[in-house]
Amino acid sequence: MTNTPENYINTDFGWKSWLLTLDHKRIAILYLLSISFFFFVGGFFAVLMRIELLTPQGDLVQAETYNKLFTMHGLVLIFFFLIPGIPAVLGNFLVPMMIGARDLAFPRLNLLSWYIFVTGGLFTLYAVAAGGVDTGWTFYTPYSSTYSNTHVIAVGLGAFITGFSSILTGLNFLVTIHTMRAPGLSWFRLPLFIWAQYATSLIMLLGTPVIAITILLLALERLFRIGIFDPSIGGDPVLFQHLFWFYSHPAVYIMILPAMGIISEIIACFARKRVFGYRFVAFSSLAIAILGFFVWGHHMFLSGQSVYAGLVFSILSFLVAIPSAVKVFNWTATLYKGSISLTTPMLYALGFLGLFTIGGLTGLFLASLGLDVHVHDTYFVVAHFHYIMVGGVVMAYLGGIHFWWPKIFGRMYPEFVARFAAIVVFIGFNLTFFPQFLLGYLGMPRRYHAYVEEFQVLNVMSSAGASILGFGYLLPMIYLVWSLRSGKRAGANPWDAKGLEWQTPSPPPTTNFAVTPVVTEEAYAYGEEEAAVAG
Amino acid sequence: MWEDLPLFPESASSLSGEVDALYVFLIAVSAFFALLICALVVGFTFKYRRRPGNERASRIEGSLALELAWTLIPLAITMVIFVWGARLYFALSLAPEDCLEIQVIGKQWMWKLQHPQGQREINELHIPLGRPVRLTMTSEDVIHSFFVPAFRTKMDVLPNRYSSVWFEPTRTGRYHLFCAEYCGTKHSEMIGTVHVLEPHEYERWLRGAVAGEAPAEAGRRLYEAQRCDTCHFAGPEARGPVLAGLFGRRVQLADGSTVVVDENHLRESIVAPNARLTAGWQAIMPTYAGLLREEEILQLLAYIKSLPAPEVEPRNGDGR
Numbered sequence: 001m002t003n004t005p006e007n008y009i010n011t012d013f014g015w016k017s018w019l020l021t022l023d024h025k026r027i028a029i030l031y032l033l034s035i036s037f038f039f040f041v042g043g044f045f046a047v048l049m050r051i052e053l054l055t056p057q058g059d060l061v062q063a064e065t066y067n068k069l070f071t072m073h074g075l076v077l078i079f080f081f082l083i084p085g086i087p088a089v090l091g092n093f094l095v096p097m098m099i100g101a102r103d104l105a106f107p108r109l110n111l112l113s114w115y116i117f118v119t120g121g122l123f124t125l126y127a128v129a130a131g132g133v134d135t136g137w138t139f140y141t142p143y144s145s146t147y148s149n150t151h152v153i154a155v156g157l158g159a160f161i162t163g164f165s166s167i168l169t170g171l172n173f174l175v176t177i178h179t180m181r182a183p184g185l186s187w188f189r190l191p192l193f194i195w196a197q198y199a200t201s202l203i204m205l206l207g208t209p210v211i212a213i214t215i216l217l218l219a220l221e222r223l224f225r226i227g228i229f230d231p232s233i234g235g236d237p238v239l240f241q242h243l244f245w246f247y248s249h250p251a252v253y254i255m256i257l258p259a260m261g262i263i264s265e266i267i268a269c270f271a272r273k274r275v276f277g278y279r280f281v282a283f284s285s286l287a288i289a290i291l292g293f294f295v296w297g298h299h300m301f302l303s304g305q306s307v308y309a310g311l312v313f314s315i316l317s318f319l320v321a322i323p324s325a326v327k328v329f330n331w332t333a334t335l336y337k338g339s340i341s342l343t344t345p346m347l348y349a350l351g352f353l354g355l356f357t358i359g360g361l362t363g364l365f366l367a368s369l370g371l372d373v374h375v376h377d378t379y380f381v382v383a384h385f386h387y388i389m390v391g392g393v394v395m396a397y398l399g400g401i402h403f404w405w406p407k408i409f410g411r412m413y414p415e416f417v418a419r420f421a422a423i424v425v426f427i428g429f430n431l432t433f434f435p436q437f438l439l440g441y442l443g444m445p446r447r448y449h450a451y452v453e454e455f456q457v458l459n460v461m462s463s464a465g466a467s468i469l470g471f472g473y474l475l476p477m478i479y480l481v482w483s484l485r486s487g488k489r490a491g492a493n494p495w496d497a498k499g500l501e502w503q504t505p506s507p508p509p510t511t512n513f514a515v516t517p518v519v520t521e522e523a524y525a526y527g528e529e530e531a532a533v534a535g
Numbered sequence: 536m537w538e539d540l541p542l543f544p545e546s547a548s549s550l551s552g553e554v555d556a557l558y559v560f561l562i563a564v565s566a567f568f569a570l571l572i573c574a575l576v577v578g579f580t581f582k583y584r585r586r587p588g589n590e591r592a593s594r595i596e597g598s599l600a601l602e603l604a605w606t607l608i609p610l611a612i613t614m615v616i617f618v619w620g621a622r623l624y625f626a627l628s629l630a631p632e633d634c635l636e637i638q639v640i641g642k643q644w645m646w647k648l649q650h651p652q653g654q655r656e657i658n659e660l661h662i663p664l665g666r667p668v669r670l671t672m673t674s675e676d677v678i679h680s681f682f683v684p685a686f687r688t689k690m691d692v693l694p695n696r697y698s699s700v701w702f703e704p705t706r707t708g709r710y711h712l713f714c715a716e717y718c719g720t721k722h723s724e725m726i727g728t729v730h731v732l733e734p735h736e737y738e739r740w741l742r743g744a745v746a747g748e749a750p751a752e753a754g755r756r757l758y759e760a761q762r763c764d765t766c767h768f769a770g771p772e773a774r775g776p777v778l779a780g781l782f783g784r785r786v787q788l789a790d791g792s793t794v795v796v797d798e799n800h801l802r803e804s805i806v807a808p809n810a811r812l813t814a815g816w817q818a819i820m821p822t823y824a825g826l827l828r829e830e831e832i833l834q835l836l837a838y839i840k841s842l843p844a845p846e847v848e849p850r851n852g853d854g855r
Contacts, residue, residue: 063720136717142694143677143719147643231695237678238693271583277597302680302691304698307628311621318613322606329605330597332572335579337593342580350576357572361565368616370623371557374687377680377715441558443544443684445715448723452711457540527591 007410007507022107023510025408028093030114035081035089036477038121042077045069047470050432050463058450066449067134068150074137079159080121082393083251086258087169087204088117090400091197093408095173097501097508098191100182100517105175113168120162127154136447138248141229141240145221153222156215163208166254170204173197182500184519188282191499191523192275195282196261199289203250203257207293211247214240238303245296253292256356256388257285259396260327263349266403267331269497270346271338274524277330284323291320301372310369317367324360328353343495344418348399351426355391359384362437380440386433398425398476405480406490410506413483417475425472431465498524547710547731548686549667549703550626555687557619564612627688630701634669635662638750638833641672641679641692644721646712649830651837653749654741658727660712661744662704663737669701671798671836675829680716683729689715695806697798704731754838757831766820769845775820776813780844787814801836 004010008025011017018026049069052060061069092110096103104110127133133155135144144152177198181190218240220226227233229240268275275281297305297313331353340346362384366372375381402422406412435458444455451459493502500517501508546552583589637660640647648656648670662668672681672692681700682689685708690700714725732740747753758764766774776786785795789812794800803810805827808820827835 058723063723067717067720067722134720140678140717143717147677147719231693272585272592274594274596276595277602280597280602301624302689303678304691304693304696307624310624314621314624315614315617318617319610321613322610325609326602326606328572329601332575332579333595333597333601335576335583337595338579338583339585339589339592340580340583341585350580353576354569354573357569358565361561361568364565364613364616365558365561368557368561368620370620370627371554371561372620373624373627373689374554374558374684376689377682438542441543442541443682443711443713445682445713445723447717450723452726454541527594 004410005505006509007505008510009409009507011510020111022103022111024092024096024104024107024110025508025510025512027110027114028089028408031084031088031092031117034114034118034121035085038076038080041125042073042081043470043473045073045076046466049073050466052449053451053459054463056451056453056456056459063449064134067136067447068132070447071133071136072128075124075133075155075159077389078137078251078255079162080117080124082255082389083166084117084162084169085255085393085397086262086400087173087197087200087254088114088165090262090397090404091169091173091200091258094193094404094501095176095197096180097504097512098194098499099177099180099185100500100513100519101176101180102511102513104172105180106172109168109172113165113172116168117162117165120158120160120165122158123161124155124158127151127158130154138244139215139218139240140244141218141221141235141237142231145218145228145235145240146230146232153219156219160212160215163212166204166208170201170208173201174205177201182517182519185500188279189519189522190282191261192264192278192281192285193258193261196257196264196285199285200254200257202286202289203254203292207247207250207254210243211251214243214247217243238300238305241300241303242296245299246293249296249299250289250292252385252388253288255393257288259352259393260285262396262400262403263331263352265499266345266349266399267334268524268526269403269495270343270349271335271340272526273334273338274522274526275330276333276336277326278523281327281330284326287323288320291316291323295320298367298372301369302376314367314369318364321360321363321367324356328357328360342419344413344415344422345399345403347419347422347426348395348402351422352392352395352399355387355395355426355429359387359391362387374443375440377445378440379436379444379446382446383433383436383440386436391429391433395425395429398422401476401480403495404501405483406494407501407506407508409484409487410490411483411487412490412494413476413479413487417479421472421475421479424468424475428465428467428469428472432462432469433465435459435461435465498526544684544687545706545708545710546685546687547704547706547708548683548688549705550623551685551687551705553623553626557616557623560619561616564616630669630699631667631703634667634701636837637662637668637670638830638837639670639672639681639692640675640829640833641681641714641718641725642675643677643719644714644725646681646714646725646727647830649747649750649833650741650744651749651751652741653747653752654744655747656744658712659730660727661730661732661737661740663734664704664707664731665734667701667703669699671697671699671833673697673829673833677718678716679714679718679725682713682715683710684713685710685729691716697802699798704729707731707733750834750837751841752838753831754834754836754841757827757835758838761823761827763835775816777845778839779842782840788812789814789816789818798836801839802832805832805835 133150217228221228227235229235295317298317301310439458490506638649674692674694679692686702710729712727769777806824809818
């Protein structure tokens with residue numbers, strides 16, 4: 001330790017120095033620990049579900065238990081892993097570093113948002129321990145408001161509270177990105193990760209209050225029988241679906257946009273090239289954030305909303321697919337005439353490209369009205385959003401963790417094992433979720449504890465894939481922890497990457513930069529000085 | 536082993552082939568783009584891998600022509616899919632005339648169905664081959680969804696309102712009926728079987744099944760028992776519109792707007808009569824919410840729909 005210069009980790013080891021820290025990097029570590037915990041909790045529920053689904057009969061757990069498992073799986077992974085995941089861990093760590101700032105604009109607010117997150121998480125865990133909830137993560141009324149006998153309010157409160165941590169994080173990022181960029185760092189010199197975080201923060205700030213209101217109304221109806229959603233007391237159950245999806249559809253963009261930001265960083269670094277069509281990639285993030293607010297009705301083509309409303313939501317859903325396609329094409333074009341090395345982060349990024357493409361294309365099936373009638377509420381939908389959420393977001397998250405791990409902790413992980421794990425994850429993922437597309441078209445509805453026999457072969461395939469995927473997720477857990485003590489020292493810039501975060505020691509000092517950097521070049525100026533030397 | 540691994544469900548309705556056609560088209564589009572991206576990524580990664588002689592990337596900023604191409608071409612393709620999907624959606628939504636009308640009530644966790652002649656079924660539906668069938672559906676509790684994969688159609692079933700779904704079976708056989716909207720503990724047991732029979736076998740089934748009272752007949756008795764006719768009759772003393780011939784007509788409401796009298800409007804006029812009052816009538820009708828079961832409301836509707844339109848234009852909302 002004596003030969004390590006002082007950095008944000010070794011500056012103080014007391015527990016108070018962590019729990020009361022205002023350093024964005026330490027808060028990122030707090031988030032990393034908390035969301036990793038929730039990732040494995042949510043994953044554990046999935047393991048039980050996949051074992052149950054090995055046989056058509058509901059024989060491992062009771063129907064009540066199964067319904068709670070898929071509910072908690074969705075709730076925990078969406079509200080406590082996917083939504084906060086990339087912004088609160090990598091965003092927290094990197095936003096100030098990438099723009100040459102010493103911290104976020106409001107460090108105290110940042111710490112508060114972590115405490116709010118943990119409070120919400122504890123409410124949810126309390127509800128799990130007390131017996132769980134069985135409404136599905138979508139809380140559809142009047143089942144959730146009147147018929148379910150489980151802990152709807154406790155869990156709703158958990159999601160409600162956690163929402164405020166999203167709002168505060170979004171606000172913090174917006175102000176920071178607007179006001180704290182280093183001299184010379186104009187908007188079009190920003191790394192695309194920052195553009196993605198900016199677009200995400202907009203959605204967090206504008207969308208999250210709507211889910212908070214919705215949960216509040218649900219609780220009011222459940223507690224005091226005020227008729228809002230339950231038709232037996234004068235409410236409208238479809239109103240709940242409108243309000244719920246008005247947030248929850250943009251929320252999928254909260255999850256995927258930061259993932260896209262990571263992919264831009266990784267591909268540029270390991271192809272040694274500026275991202276092809278930088279401005280198109282940057283603006284497509286904003287286009288997704290804005291259009292994403294107007295497609296919520298595509299979850300409701302069969303809910304009884306007007307067929308004409310269905311038309312509008314369908315065409316808008318096709319439109320929101322275009323900026324995503326533009327990104328995929330630009331990332332692919334970035335590889336052209338690059339100098340590509342297949343490091344672990346790059347493997348995850350290329351895996352993301354393939355899986356996100358399939359996830360996006362199958363979204364077209366669902367946006368298409370006449371076809372959605374058949375595949376709506378089947379495993380086709382489950383497969384589609386797992387391709388985006390797991391194949392997309394989790395792959396990008398793992399890619400980002402591996403890319404910035406040397407920066408965050410100053411250590412390298414064992415590259416060979418890490419590449420092996422990335423390939424295992426890719427294979428296990430496809431084996432788990434591809435069969436679910438077929439199951440969906442065959443007509444297997446989602447959220448079925450028991451199913452008819454002809455669905456068994458595909459379910460067994462899916463469960464087998466899940467065991468490989470689970471193994472793939474455990475590996476990084478082991479070797480990353482191992483690397484903290486025993487990994488090779490990384491040095492300031494092991495990837496020879498551009499970007500301000502690499503211009504400071506690893507792990508960075510508490511103040512990030514000894515001197516505020518001055519930016520004189522565009523983002524991803526790869527090959528510039530080589531060119532200068534060669535010329 | 537391939538018999539254990541089907542890729543398409545059975546195809547047994549007049550529109551199931553068309554849904555499959557759009558599905559196959561989308562698979563072709565998706566396969567093309569997925570393979571294109573995959574081939575480019577793998578090809579570039581191999582060709583431009585880092586090796587002696589390729590340590591430096593070429594400097595390429597972007598290309599407006601390419602950006603336009605990969606914005607506009609996907610846009611055009613998605614608009615084709617949109618139009619195709621929308622046409623199919625309308626075909627799936629709009630039932631033809633002269634359907635066999637069947638009433639469906641979903642409740643935790645069973646499907647209750649009734650034929651026009653009064654035969655009741657639970658979790659089973661017998662229908663004849665080649666005749667369009669239209670289901671009028673409501674729920675007694677939470678939201679359910681009526682899903683027959685072999686017919687490629689599905690519709691949510693909501694409490695306090697009617698939704699409908701139609702299909703024309705084109706192959707005899709037994710097909711799965713699933714509840715597709717999560718509805719509580721035994722959601723996965725809310726399943727049943729649709730039996731598509733040759734028309735003569737259907738006739739035989741109808742005769743053999745225990746026929747309860749036909750819904751319209753039960754509705755007539757309810758209509759009399761509830762004394763609907765004390766207010767709804769033709770004449771200057773009438774306190775409500777004549778109901779015969781009302782179904783399917785457009786009437787004016789007290790607030791000036793107009794509405795087509797369909798199942799949902801009739802239902803609302805029974806359980807919440809003053810919510811959309813017909814123009815020209817006093818808000819004096821009491822609510823029947825809680826007094827009539829869902830089945831009874833459906834029976835009343837069947838009776839009202841069965842009444843022949845009167846010869847003379849009655850004194851109704853649109854007549855004044």
